[in-house]
Amino acid sequence: MLRFAPSPTGDMHIGNLRAAVFNYIIAKQKNEKFLIRIEDTDLSRNIEGKDKEILAILNLFGLLWDELVYQSHNFKHHHSFAEYLIREGKAFYCYCTKEFLEEKKQEAISKKIAFRYDDSWAELEKRPSAKPVVRLKGAEGFVRFDDEIKGHLEFAPAEIDSFVILREDGVPTYNFACACDDMIYNIDFIVRGEDHVSNTPKQILIQKSLGYDKKIGYAHLPIILGESGGKMSKRDSASSVSWLLEQGFLPQAIMNYLISMGNKTPTEIFTLSEAIEWFDITNIAKSPVKFDIKRLRYLNREHLKRLNESEFALLLQSKDMSIGAIGKLHLEEASTLNEIREKIDLIFKPKDIAKHYENENFEFECQELFKVLIGMVEVDSKALNDYESFKNEAMSLSNLKGKKFFKPLRILLTGQSHGLDLSVLYPYIRFYLKEILHIKDKQ
Known part of the structure; x- marks a missing residue:
């Protein structure tokens, strides 16, 4: 099974959506189920309704899930796993206060050495009323895994000291809940952002400590850079999937763009179902890729043409x-x-004939031509049937010529002084001339 595990703490980022798309595609290629796991364990940061918004976006993009679970519903399992680890001597209670740990951290900084938790500190701050956290014992050997994008990665024991798996209030930490749930739901491949690379060895250590030996495949996606070249953040409007949709970008175009970012694709324009036929996660480039709104606009136009x-x-x-x-x-x-x-x-809309178009004013000509066009519509002139006849009769009746005719005609029909060839547009707007021919009242 593959999974996408969003947190209901904010708008869906395009990086999150990209991971969801890849997990979905690989699930379909492997003929496995696709799970959505709402990671709602950070109760203080959860935003009401965000889970529904995330699900609506996934549905809109055609990323239909086979199962939906909320991580908080598995708290009882997380606690059972933690109790098992404590009984086995692989986890322990730690009474260190935040102040104590901060003091130790500052000492490490002053000595210019990396801060590492020392297991001997666990009971130094023990008090009768103290609420301990639970820590998993750090790694005793190297933790290694192969990444489909980044290649072979390994982490030394010094990089993974004893870390918290249950907070003071009993709520599991991100890494613990994530590792446990990947076991519970038999996840065998995970695609996520490269900001999770440092989490992966901890999650592997948790699973090994629980006696879980299944090898899970990983692919950590390079970060998406903003147009400025820095890491794309929530301050970049285009990072929000909702914003892109509100701007009028099609789901299929956004999908096309996210799949093709830093990727070798056999064709430029494609659908999700087509991508399932040829997508290969190992073709994703290792280096970060810059978000290009111009490229997305091009793809959007191509999908609209379809x-x-x-x-x-x-x-x-x-x-x-x-x-x-x-x-x-x-x-x-x-x-x-x-x-x-x-x-x-x-x-x-009613046309604003009083304003200047390209530094020129055509108010008088618009007024004169407007009277002519309204008259033609009221008598249902046969000249209205095609553009050439319409243009010639309007020109003859108005006594306007050249720019003094064509600019006012375009303004009255389109509200703009330039644009599509009127001969191409007219066959479609001629049915609406009564609605179109209105002049904006002067204020």
Whole structure:
């Protein structure tokens, strides 16, 4: 079984989604189940409703799970494992106060040596009322594992001293709960971010101490860099999956981009189901990859092009194929649904003819042409049937020519002074001329 284990403590980061996608793909390739484990043990940081938001995003991206569990529901198992480790002498109670440990840490800093916990400290601060933590005994030998991306990794005993597995309040630490649950659900391969590399040897040590010898495969994904070149953080808007969706990026385009980041893919544009056929985790580059919003915009446009007019209309909250067709036409100059909505909204909003377009004002010409166009619509002129006839009659009746005609015509029909060729756009907007031809009231 493979798993994706998000914490309900904030928005889903694109790095988290990337890990979820890879775990899902590998589960499908291996014909194994895909588990979602909500890691909600950090009770103070959990945000109400975030779990539902995470699940909704996974569902939207087609990452359908076979099982869903909440880590906090396994507390009783975590405690049983901890009690077993204490009985076996592989874990022990530690009464050290935070102040004591901080003092020791500062001593190490002053001596310019690495801070390491000393097991002899465990009972120095013992008091009748003290609530101890439980620590797992540190590694006695090297902890080694092979990573599908990073290669062979090993950690010396000095790097893994005795660490906390149960806090004072009895809540299991991240590493302990994670290691226990990977055992409980028989996880055999884990894809996650490289910030977890230092956690992996601790989790392996926990499992070995519990007598669990199953070899779990690992792949730690390189970090995603922001456009500035630094590690992408929550302060980068584009790091949030929700933000990208709100901007009008399609799930399939985001998915395409995340799979192709630092990866060798046989084709540039693909779907999730297509990626399952050829994806290979060992092709992921070891080095960090920079997030490129321009690249995502390109992929988004390509996926929008793949949609038919009905599908496009539905994304624009319309059942009218003509709206979908208008949307597709705007892919020449727009890349996201939001940008296309803005273009279409301008077509149907009352036109601001008083403002300057490209440092010129066409208010008088717009007024004159507006009267002509309204008149043609009211009498249902036959000239409305095609663009050439429409243009020629409007030009003749308005006595406007050249830029004095074409700029006002474009402004009245689209709300902009430049854009798509009107001869291409007109066949789709001619059915809406009554709704389109409105002038904004002066304030």
